[in-house]
Amino acid sequence: MTEHVLSNTAPTVGDIDTVNAREMRSHRLSVAFRYALLAGVGLLMLYPLIWLIGASFKTNSEIFANPGFWPKNPTLDGYIKGWKTSTPYSFGTFFLNTLWIVVPKVIGTAISCTAVAYGFARFEFPFKKLLFASLIATLLLPNVVTRIPQYLLFRDLGWLDSFLPLWVPSAFAGDAFFVFMLVQFLRAIPRDMEEAARVDGATTWQALIFIVVPLLMPALISVCLFQFMWTMNDFLGPLIYISSVDKYPVSLALKLSIDTTEAFEWNRVLAMSVLTLTPALAVFFLAQKYFIDGISSGGIKG
Amino acid sequence: MSGESRFLGLFYLSPYVIGLLIFTALPFVASFYLSFTNYNLMNEPIFTGLANYIKLFTNDRTFRKSLWVTLVYVFTTVPLKLAFALFMAVILNYKLKFINVFRTAYYVPSILGGSIAIAVLWRYIFADVGLVNMGLNLIGFESVNWFGDPTNALFTITLLRLWQFGSAMVIFLAALQSIDRTLYEAAAIDGAGRWTSFVYITLPLITPVIFFNLIMQMVQAFQEFNGPYIITQGGPLKSTYLLPLYIYDEAFKRFDMGYASAIAWVLFVIIMLLTLAAFWSSRHWVYYAGDKRS
Numbered sequence: 032m033t034e035h036v037l038s039n040t041a042p043t044v045g046d047i048d049t050v051n052a053r054e055m056r057s058h059r060l061s062v063a064f065r066y067a068l069l070a071g072v073g074l075l076m077l078y079p080l081i082w083l084i085g086a087s088f089k090t091n092s093e094i095f096a097n098p099g100f101w102p103k104n105p106t107l108d109g110y111i112k113g114w115k116t117s118t119p120y121s122f123g124t125f126f127l128n129t130l131w132i133v134v135p136k137v138i139g140t141a142i143s144c145t146a147v148a149y150g151f152a153r154f155e156f157p158f159k160k161l162l163f164a165s166l167i168a169t170l171l172l173p174n175v176v177t178r179i180p181q182y183l184l185f186r187d188l189g190w191l192d193s194f195l196p197l198w199v200p201s202a203f204a205g206d207a208f209f210v211f212m213l214v215q216f217l218r219a220i221p222r223d224m225e226e227a228a229r230v231d232g233a234t235t236w237q238a239l240i241f242i243v244v245p246l247l248m249p250a251l252i253s254v255c256l257f258q259f260m261w262t263m264n265d266f267l268g269p270l271i272y273i274s275s276v277d278k279y280p281v282s283l284a285l286k287l288s289i290d291t292t293e294a295f296e297w298n299r300v301l302a303m304s305v306l307t308l309t310p311a312l313a314v315f316f317l318a319q320k321y322f323i324d325g326i327s328s329g330g331i332k333g
Numbered sequence: 334m335s336g337e338s339r340f341l342g343l344f345y346l347s348p349y350v351i352g353l354l355i356f357t358a359l360p361f362v363a364s365f366y367l368s369f370t371n372y373n374l375m376n377e378p379i380f381t382g383l384a385n386y387i388k389l390f391t392n393d394r395t396f397r398k399s400l401w402v403t404l405v406y407v408f409t410t411v412p413l414k415l416a417f418a419l420f421m422a423v424i425l426n427y428k429l430k431f432i433n434v435f436r437t438a439y440y441v442p443s444i445l446g447g448s449i450a451i452a453v454l455w456r457y458i459f460a461d462v463g464l465v466n467m468g469l470n471l472i473g474f475e476s477v478n479w480f481g482d483p484t485n486a487l488f489t490i491t492l493l494r495l496w497q498f499g500s501a502m503v504i505f506l507a508a509l510q511s512i513d514r515t516l517y518e519a520a521a522i523d524g525a526g527r528w529t530s531f532v533y534i535t536l537p538l539i540t541p542v543i544f545f546n547l548i549m550q551m552v553q554a555f556q557e558f559n560g561p562y563i564i565t566q567g568g569p570l571k572s573t574y575l576l577p578l579y580i581y582d583e584a585f586k587r588f589d590m591g592y593a594s595a596i597a598w599v600l601f602v603i604i605m606l607l608t609l610a611a612f613w614s615s616r617h618w619v620y621y622a623g624d625k626r627s
Contacts, residue, residue: 065424072421073438076496080441082464083454095460098467147349154342162346169357171548171608175556175577176601179367179584179594180360203352210349235341264448266559271585282449286563289453301457304450315444319437322444323503 080308087302094297109298110306116284117291118276122303125284132194132269132280133262139202140209140258141251147204148213149239153222169207182271196272197265201258209254216250217243253321256314263311281307367594374588385595395571395579396596402487403576403600407554410491415546418498422505423531436506439499446497452563459489459564480565483572490560490573501546508542509535540619548611555604576600 085100087109093102114122150156151163185196204210224246225238233241244251266282273279279287285300285307292299315322343350368385372378389396421439425432445451458464459479466476479485512535520530536543558577561567567574576596584593 062427062429065427065429068424069429069435073435076442077438079454079458079464079496080445082458086457094457095462098464098471143348143352146345150342150345150349154345156339156342156346159342162350165353166349169353171552172357172361173552173556173601173604175580176364176597177357177360178580179590179597180363181356182584183363183590184355184360200352200356202348203356204349205352205356239345260444261447264445266449266562267581271581285449285453289456289563297457300453304453307450308445308448311445311448312441315441319440323436323440 083301084305087298087305089298091295091297094301106298109296109300109302112296113288113299113303114306116288118287120277120279122281122284122306124277125279125281128194128278129263129280129282132197133259135194136198136201136262137255137258139198140204140206141255143202143204144206144209144213144254145244145247145251146239147210148217149243151210151214152217153225153235153243166207166210170211178271185272191272192274192278193272194278197262197268206258209258212254213247213250216247220246249321252318256318256321259314260311263307364594364597367591368598369595370591372589372591374590378591381591385592386599388592389595389599395574398571399574399576399579400599402572402574403555406487406491406557406573406575407551409488410494410554411547411550413491414495414498414550415501415543417495418501418546419505419543421498422502422509423535425502425506426509436503439502441499443497443499446493447559449559449563451493452559455489455493455560455564481569483570486565486569486573490557490564493560493564494554494557501550504542504546505539508539512538537620541621544611544615544619548608551607551611552604555600 081100082098085102086094088105088107089097089102090104090106090108093104097103116122151159151166181196181200185191188195190196190199220243224242228238228242229235264282265280266286269280269283270286273283276287281303285303288300288303367378369380369382370378371381371384425435429435442451460466461476461478461480463479465479469476477485479489516534517530520534525533556577557575558581561573561575561578562581565573567578577600580593580596580600583589583596
């Protein structure tokens with residue numbers, strides 16, 4: 032497609048000068064325009080979040096009257112009353128519940144996906160092509176189609192109203208995205224060191240733990256961070272499987288607080304929204320390099 | 334690695350194979366079977382042949398409405414989001430200071446966007462006297478009735494997902510940065526303007542990531558649940574009642590598992606056909622480096 036653009040006559044010195052002068056002029060204009068646009072869009076993107084933080088310290092009457100960030104009469108009411116909730120449990124319980132889902136899920140994902148990616152990237156075995164194709168198929172398979180039988184399966188196992196349905200499938204390398212991402216990463220790592228270790232008598236298992244895992248670390252951290260983020264955000268899973276309030280994770284608790292207090296106690300809901308976003312935001316800012324690298328290399332939804 | 338059993342690789346794959354069979358393959362087949370049954374959890378599933386599908390297509394106005402709304406939602410959200418993400422990536426792909434700051438700022442909504450807290454925030458900022466209308470009033474426009482009007486309500490959800498353009502943008506940006514600079518210099522010397530370079534150099538070279546983003550965003554958009562569930566509850570007049578909401582209600586509110594499975598299968602077939610169409614058509618518009626075609 033590029034040929035007919037490139038196949039003109041050779042440029043003369045005069046042509047290059049004109050081009051350069053034109054480039055310089057348009058360059059300055061273009062830079063100013065780009066900065067203005069970037070800053071404008073950036074502000075538009077982030078203002079809702081900034082407003083949210085300000086609004087969580089506002090009184091209920093001010094929330095729908097003041098579009099500014101700064102509260103006129105700052106109050107911690109939203110946080111104090113919102114934390115207590117209208118249930119017998121506080122948000123502390125709900126955060127702990129979330130933790131009990133997130134921790135096993137992230138650990139299970141990291142271990143199972145590493146082993147599976149290692150298998151795909153370093154070994155030849157029967158049905159390899161078919162199994163790798165199944166990985167891609169799972170990647171594209173909409174969850175909506177397996178959700179109902181999964182529910183029935185977990186019901187028969189007696190797992191309803193427990194955290195198990197929310198993390199056990201992931202501990203079996205159920206998130207094809209992560210396996211795929213790690214396989215891509217592993218394929219780019221040379222095998223010399225592993226082969227040297229094997230010659231010296233190490234088992235494949237030892238090569239995995241002592242050589243591959245350290246090299247895989249950056250990708251593995253990306254996997255853990257994304258899994259953490261998605262699990263914190265997951266709503267439909269808990270909505271289907273968790274029915275008792277004492278087992279609610281924060282996402283369900285927040286929905287509950289809208290249903291029970293939203294008619295008048297707006298600042299409670301906003302304050303708890305800020306709190307539920309905080310862990311994800313904190314982790315993101317501490318480790319943003321891994322997020323950006325993760326999506327640009329492996330290609331991850333968002 | 335040589336010398337060990339051909340089955341060693343399968344040993345490392347065993348968690349995946351077990352998980353695939355139990356949590357994906359088995360439910361996939363079961364869901365297909367359930368879609369031909371009447372099953373309300375109380376008794377065993379009763380095979381009813383095509384009854385669920387016949388009812389869906391001949392005698393279910395909710396389904397027709399929901400299917401239409403879903404298609405409208407997907408076909409507005411996905412192109413808008415991709416176009417905006419690509420536009421911003423092109424703007425960012427320049428020798429600018431603070432490029433990383435902007436990239437991070439744009440990426441934050443993608444990190445948080447799926448959470449319930451953001452859906453809650455959306456309810457507040459698009460409320461009658463919410464932030465958006467206060468802003469519109471400030472610059473001299475009338476308030477918009479976002480949630481009361483059926484067309485606007487769906488658009489607030491589209492806006493929520495547009496707001497999360499960052500992840501698609503980062504993928505575009507990585508692709509743009511990998512394009513060989515000398516191609517543009519050569520084109521500029523030949524007198525090609527910026528737009529010509531974009532159309533004849535940039536676009537063809539990034540078609541693989543456009544394709545990737547298109548498939549991913551489409552599969553995701555068809556499964557949108559949190560936004561309409563929290564922000565609009567499917568209303569007003571079912572104008573945001575996307576198919577995943579309908580499936581959820583049928584399965585987990587009315588416990589009509591057979592009927593819900595049939596709807597899920599219709600949704601699945603639509604997604605699959607569109608994905609296949611995209612793959613099939615990609616031969617004509619996706620350019621892979623090293624490929625003979627130009």
